[in-house]
Amino acid sequence: xxxxxxxxxxxxxxxxxxxxxxxxxxxxxxxxxxxxxxxxxxxxxxxxxxxxxxxxxxxxxxxxxxxxxxxxxxxxxxxxxxxxxxxxxxxxxxxxxxxxxxxxxxxxxxxxxxxxxxxxxxxxxxxxxxxxxxxxxxxxxxxxxxxxxxxxxxxxxxxxxxxxxxxxxxxxxxxxxxxxxxxxxxxxxxxxxxxxxxxxxxxxxxxxxxxxxxxxxxxxxxxxxxxxxxxxxxxxxxxxxxxxxxxxxxxxxxxxxxxxxxxxxxxxxxxxxxxxxxxxxxxxxxxxxx
Amino acid sequence: xxxxxxxxxxxxxxxxxxxxxxxxxxxxxxxxxxxxxxxxxxxxxxxxxxxxxxxxxxxxxxxxxxxxxxxxxxxxxxxxxxxxxxxxxxxxxxxxxxxxxxxxxxxxxxxxxxxxxxxxxxxxxxxxxx
Numbered sequence: 001x002x003x004x005x006x007x008x009x010x011x012x013x014x015x016x017x018x019x020x021x022x023x024x025x026x027x028x029x030x031x032x033x034x035x036x037x038x039x040x041x042x043x044x045x046x047x048x049x050x051x052x053x054x055x056x057x058x059x060x061x062x063x064x065x066x067x068x069x070x071x072x073x074x075x076x077x078x079x080x081x082x083x084x085x086x087x088x089x090x091x092x093x094x095x096x097x098x099x100x101x102x103x104x105x106x107x108x109x110x111x112x113x114x115x116x117x118x119x120x121x122x123x124x125x126x127x128x129x130x131x132x133x134x135x136x137x138x139x140x141x142x143x144x145x146x147x148x149x150x151x152x153x154x155x156x157x158x159x160x161x162x163x164x165x166x167x168x169x170x171x172x173x174x175x176x177x178x179x180x181x182x183x184x185x186x187x188x189x190x191x192x193x194x195x196x197x198x199x200x201x202x203x204x205x206x207x208x209x210x211x212x213x214x215x216x217x218x219x220x221x222x223x224x225x226x227x228x229x230x231x232x233x234x235x236x237x238x239x240x241x242x243x244x245x246x247x248x249x250x251x252x253x254x255x256x257x258x259x260x261x262x263x264x265x266x267x268x269x270x271x272x273x274x275x276x277x278x279x280x281x282x283x284x285x286x287x288x289x290x
Numbered sequence: 291x292x293x294x295x296x297x298x299x300x301x302x303x304x305x306x307x308x309x310x311x312x313x314x315x316x317x318x319x320x321x322x323x324x325x326x327x328x329x330x331x332x333x334x335x336x337x338x339x340x341x342x343x344x345x346x347x348x349x350x351x352x353x354x355x356x357x358x359x360x361x362x363x364x365x366x367x368x369x370x371x372x373x374x375x376x377x378x379x380x381x382x383x384x385x386x387x388x389x390x391x392x393x394x395x396x397x398x399x400x401x402x403x404x405x406x407x408x409x410x411x412x413x414x415x416x417x418x419x420x
Contacts, residue, residue: 028342164336171332194341211305211344251302266397270299 001026002145002178004047007055011042017202019055020046024195026144027171029179030207031189034199035281040182041078043204044149047180048075059145060176071101074138076131076148083134084123088116091137099141107140113162127154139166146170148181152188164192186274198280210273217276218251223264236279247271249279291329293322297338305340309348317357317368318379324370328358 001024008018017039024030034040045051049064062069083091088111095102111118114132117125122133131154138146146167152160170177183189189196195207216234225244234250243266248254255265295312297305316322329337331345338345349366352358360366395405 168332168336172330190339191336194335194343209343210341214299214340215304255302268300268302 001060001176002047002147002180003056003058005056005058007043007046007053007057009042009046009051009053011039011202015039015202017042017046018204020204022197022204022207024145024178024180024207026176026178028194029167029171029181029192030195030197031193031210032180032182032197032199032204033184033186033189033277033281034182038199038281039202040199041149042202043199044075044077044147044182048073048077048147050075050077072144074141074143074146076134076138076146076151078149078153080130080134083137084130085121087121088118088133088137091122091133092118095137095141101141101143103140103142107136110136110140110166114159128156128159131155132159135163135166139170142174144174144176144178146177146179146181148179150182150184152183152185167192186272186277189277190273196277198277200281200283213273213276213280214270216248216250216252217271217279218248218254219269219271220246220248220251220254220258220265221267222246222258223266226258226261226263247279249276291327292337293329293334295334295338297340306344306347306351309334309338309340309345310351313348313352314355314357314379315383317352318371318376318383320376322368324368326368328366328368330365 002022003024004020004022006018007020008016011017020043032040032043042051046053046055047057047064049057049070052065057064057069059069059072062072064070064073086094092104092107095107096104114136116129116133116136122130125133131151135148135151138148151163155163167179171179179192181188181192189210193210196210196213197207198205222244225240234248234253235246236249237247239245246254246258251268255268258265293313293316295309295316297308301308303311313322313328322328328334328349331342331349334345335342349358349360353360353366356369357371358366359369392405395408400408
């Protein structure tokens with residue numbers, strides 16, 4: 001379980017991250033999506049404890065800065081200069097001797113599946129291999145909270161599927177496991193997430209159920225255009241060519257409004273996440289839905 | 291195990307309900323017999339691209355109506371279905387399919403007579419094909 005309270009940080013010279021509040025329950029996968037520059041990486045650094053400052057982050061009730069907190073947190077950042085100088089065998093030895101969350105058999109199995117070169121300095125590895133090395137290390141630790149900043153970026157397809165499978169295995173095996181990952185790819189949200197949080201200008205939305213997005217964001221086609229503009233009824237966009245079509249962020253309300261105004265819905269279709277997410281990110285958090 | 295279940299994006303029904311109804315139909319029709327182990331809520335969610343909140347809700351509803359049973363640490367299993375209920379469910383499934391067809395016909399301004407004529411023709415064609 002992860003509890004983030006009132007976390008505030010500076011991002012660059014002027015922009016500010018937060019205040020961020022986030023409460024994540026065990027057994028769930030949360031995707032954090034953001035446009036570039038929204039503060040996602042600063043947020044991940046702040047949650048991981050890499051960027052100390054105002055506010056509190058608690059992992060299973062322990063401060064993220066405490067040993068007990070760190071022992072329950074696996075963190076895969078976007079860059080990892082501190083491990084570049086090592087070889088994987090060095091890291092393995094280090095964890096084996098000093099990290100009581102370390103599961104060496106798990107590490108060996110993952111390293112084998114990724115075909116990781118154990119004896120090369122990590123800085124000599126390709127971008128994708130480095131990423132796999134760090135993921136393998138962090139997923140070999142028996143922790144309840146996995147925090148991953150764009151874990152799939154730079155991985156080949158086989159690597160992506162493997163990481164996806166490892167994360168799912170993690171959740172199946174440990175009912176207290178929680179995964180939070182950042183992504184720019186809607187398909188990753190679709191395949192993995194239970195909840196989505198949207199970041200906009202340093203602010204983070206409440207977690208939204210992924211399926212809720214699909215049930216609400218729809219295209220609705222009408223038999224005939226309705227006269228006048230009417231109330232918004234959650235309507236985002238309207239087009240009439242070749243048929244009257246409404247893009248709504250709350251299909252139930254929009255359809256009710258259509259019926260009340262004597263219109264007929266001919267067809268409806270859910271937006272895919274890659275269609276709805278950009279709309280949400282553009283406008284930032286929307287507090288008017290429930 | 292992978293279930294032949296899919297989410298229809300054009301449906302107005304909530305996703306959990308679609309999953310619930312399709313699994314129910316598979317159980318009632320005997321396609322997945324009593325004792326069969328179902329995928330975990332996480333595996334089903336990953337398979338369908340939906341959330342565990344949705345699959346959990348579908349399973350909870352199915353469990354409440356005794357179609358499935360979850361045994362802690364073991365998994366979720368299909369239960370025996372009552373014969374009478376099986377007949378009722380079959381009738382319900384077919385009735386709903388017919389209702390959908392009639393609604394489509396109404397949308398295209400068919401009269402009752404026209405629907406009947408069309409129905410009989412399709413019925414004849416389907417019976418000859420079979």
